[in-house]
Amino acid sequence: MAASFFQDVEMAPPIEVFQLTRRYNEDTFPQKVNLGVGAYRTDDGKPLVLPVVKTAEVAIASDTQNHEYLPIVGLPAFREAAKKLILGEDSRALAENRTEGIQCLGGTGCIRLCAEFLKKILKYDTVYVSKPTWGNHRTIFKHANFSNIKEYRYWNPKNRGLDLEGMLEDLNGAPEKSVVILHAVAHNPTGVDPTPEQWKEIADVCEAKKLFVLMDNAYQGFASGDLDRDAYAVRYFVERGFELFIAQSFSKNFGLYNERTGNLCIVTKTPEVLSQVRSQCEILVRTMWSNPPNHGGRVVATVLNNKSSYAEWKAQVKTMADRIQQMRQLMYEKLRAKGTPGTWDHIIKQIGMFCYTGLNVDQVAHLQKQYHIYMLKEGRINMCAITSKNVDYVVDAINDAVVNIGNTQVS
Template identity: 55%
Template sequence: MGSRFQVVEQGPPIEVFQLNKLFTEDSFKNKVNLGVGAYRDENGKPWVLPVVRKMEKQMAEDDTLLHEYLPVLGLENFSNASVAMLLGENNPVITEGRAFGVQTLSGTGSLRVGAELLNKHLKYTNFYYSSPTWENHHLVFINSGFTQPRTYRYWNEKTRGIDFDGLIEDLKNAPENSVVILHACAHNPTGIDPSNEQWERIADVMEERKLFPFFDSAYQGFASGDLDRDAWAVRYFVERGFELVCAQSYAKNFGLYNERVGNLTIVISDKAHVAPLKSQLTWIVRGMYSNPPAHGARVVANVLSNSTLFDEWRDHIKMMSSRVIQMREALRAELIKLGTPGNWDHIVKQIGLFSYTGLTPRQCEHLIQEHHIYLLGSGRINICGLNPTNVEYVAMAINDAILKFPAKDDDSRAKL
């Protein structure tokens, strides 16, 4: 008898995880992984933040900590600390009771819970994401019930910067009540953020067109080393009087990737709506994963609410962000030294983990096959994959790929 499951077709691999698998299986001594979005130290090794280690040891010794279920919406002190970190402790929306948070399964879970809330209860069906964006945005929103995916222009291949006129034009043509996904800082994959003046212009158009901002904040503090600077755009929209939601992740800035620590911050214009919103969010989470895990959230909550630990953590994020900045400068310097065709200033103008290099799919393929340097076909690289011992090798390989396969004018990644 045939299996009932014979109707199930093989799905396509997820590129970034597939890349990681190929890297792991590669026996080449000088292989380099520029794919997966995780911090690596100067020896190319994963790094557990010392303040996290310290906290975990303390928690292991604490006999009062139990493994009982958390409430459906998670640890309240964790969410309160997260909202305060994002919006600034004395933000009027917090003191007026118009902002609250719920603990979620990292940034992805936060996007999913927020999207489901907007789709089921506000009946929103249109959503916009930047072209390009983090590849999971589309899937998460579609799976949450949104039916009209659209894109707004973002990356300009020629200038290797933002196509700001295109972005504004696309938002101006967006139907009312469209949800617009905005990267709070360190845009993934391009690493290029709008300037403060550009954010103001984006807010003008969104206000005018009655569009709904959904921020994705995956790198607060990690991008520039400054928590306030990385939250500027979100705070500005709040100050302008927008109602909004923001997905927060602690994967990168606390190095808690596999603990799935996230928060969904919701800012509204009238605190009377907080109780009904929380009740509906409770049912959304109940039907999805019932309640969140405690370990990582406790680590974050304890660090954020203790000034000594908080300062220690801030030093860690400053150190991580400055290492990224140094590696950007080192890669650019090596490419210039080799006389690599093209202008490489965009690498140091970009911020955060990622750089959209401008390499073509064919050049990327060459880097993987000939040089054992693993990167996405879009040309996005994780700058943390670079370190003082491999940056020269990577620059040499990039130079080789560009000389062997010069980019044609029509070889653009806009299609990807």
Template identity: 50%
Template sequence: MKKSSETAAADRRLSTVARHLITTTTNNEEEENGSFMISSSPTAAAGQSVFSNIVGAPEDPILGVTVAYNKDPSPVKLNLGVGAYRTEEGKPLVLNVVRKAENLLVNDRTRVKEYLPIVGLADFNKLSAKLILGEDSHAIRGNLVTTVQCLSGTGSLRVGAEFLARHYYQHTIYIPNPTWGNHTKIFNLAGLTVKTYRYYDPATRGLNFQGLQEDLGSAPSGAIVLLHACAHNPTGVDPTLEQWEQIRRLIRSKSLLPFFDSAYQGFASGSLDKDAQSVRMFVGDGGECFIAQSYAKNLGLYGERVGALSIVCRAADVASRVESQLKLVIRPMYSNPPIHGASIVATILKDRNLYHEWTLELKAMADRIITMRKQLFDALSARGTPGDWSHILKQIGMFTFTGLNTKQVAFMTKEYHIYMTSDGRISMAGLSSRTVPHLADAMHAAVTTVV
């Protein structure tokens, strides 16, 4: 008997999860690859917890940096691990425009706290699709796109992955090497098989364009390809528009399925439209495409968990059936998404003045990050730190992929109380004019004393 797509997906997931369960190593690299540890069966000794054999899991490689930072009593400690914006004073920022939208919402006595529909807030979904695809997108005009509100970027990726595992014939997804640490886990645990394509070239600290083309060129027809829409995390290296066009042609010629992760729209260049160009190029050719959007960084709504998954189809009736199946994915996971954050976003996106104010605040954040790049570069030049640091200026978005190795990172944490991920990635958004000299001193010492 033929299995239903849901049963087949569940089977696949079980086998994928089982494969991970076999891995009981504490090796950090395995953890990065989406594996987790299992504990042996509980002994049934009287009075003992049935969970007494549970193995303590390591901290998340990114969020664990903040845990370690919080424990450090040093007054000069600096957290450059997590990708969250900080002001010049090192404080988290709530955008003015968000405060204004929240005031409007709080003072609106007609608002109630009823459940949203499974797919979320309708206005939010429409406006989010417009934001990423553009006002005049043919996909929106032709009802070719279905958008569902999800739990920020992570939730949007996961819902998209679950949908693909159930309804798409190819279960291999290619993700860039390196990529955001959570990608592998999200796709693996949804039941997809994760492979990597070459992306970063440590020798040039730039894009390995040839490697990328070779790897995608030899991917099986129909394979899913994860692309960072802009401000690639962790490398800060993006393809040029010409390179994007070549990637688009390659992907379409091999009938690969693009899945965009757009976590930094507006954060890379300061312009929402410019940062959406890669996505619009793909949607403009009439082909199909997935897009996961996050409002964590660009609206500073991190903890509100606001995001959207859009699936662009070739026909309106397909888009509508896709949406009906997305509901079946979402309902047993969390029923329906939260209302507050999406209402903030919708309030801003539908009001011309608020939207304009947002673009100014966003540009100010992006510009401050660019200033930090320049200051760090100048500080290293002033110290005569050995090496070419021009990539600090060239890389795009929130992060600099410094090229510092694990030992150098450990040295900087131990001696200078500077916290960052072990791959040498630093969040430029966590720096300020006051802290740049401390970071430059630490980098100089690391490079000159640790190999």
């Protein structure tokens, strides 16, 4: 029999977060805890379908509709509502018709479309990502054939906060025609965000160096519980006159993880160029997924375009955000009460779903081996996977790791 066409295909390295979940699922230990997966959990450790989403889905299911293709750029009602959500009802960019929305396959699809456009149409070849950043940023731009994928300093392990000086220095050293990915709110994985004053300094450098800004916006409302507060950075850059891409994800704030619902919001200086930009994006979309799926976009549009549903959704988003903040406070207080060595203020200073604990690789391995607690090797944990039922067990385990496996500095 002839040799396989695939015999020389190498095994790809495992994707850490999915491998972690697989190990957790195979683990039979009764007190096991999965702090790795980036999805909301209730205090019972269960996934949540937002009540407002259930209501919208019932309405959609009972509405007579066909299954024709959506336009290449997606459902108009979804795209318009998504733009207003991130830019604000009173946005000058909206009023001046300088914006476009393109429905994508989640935030990941938005970023991939950005990468393809920036490489193929604008001929960019250098992108700067934060150190550390969401693991898929580098991979997406690599597969879009960017030759230069560089890092700017972000996490300061000494104070477990933002390394603003290092960030500005690195961005100042970036060549023109470079792309910079900025996390709009609730930085993944660190949970550390710039202050409004620091955002001004960052914008000053991006403007002076003529860097193209891509804002990754995965957590609006879900981070602080306040939609406007979480949109601060995006709206500030837009008001300053930046042309930029904004990758919006509705996985977290709508709980639509498996519906892959995203919107690429495009902001330009003038309305005249939008039709050209859209036309090129249509060609790129046609070669990747051709048309977006309907269901997630209709759910979001149904909720955002109905006054009472919108109010209900905002309240439910705040409930999720509040629970995360409560778990931060609870975990912090219990670590303090336990007398766990080190400073743990960063747990309550960070924002959003993730906490960059400061635990090192050896301590993370110890937690998994001895306590069946699963987290990414960099020490990032999902704060809503902490519950009132498992927090004592997790705190006891962390205390043991810190006391017996060394210091808590992460490089």
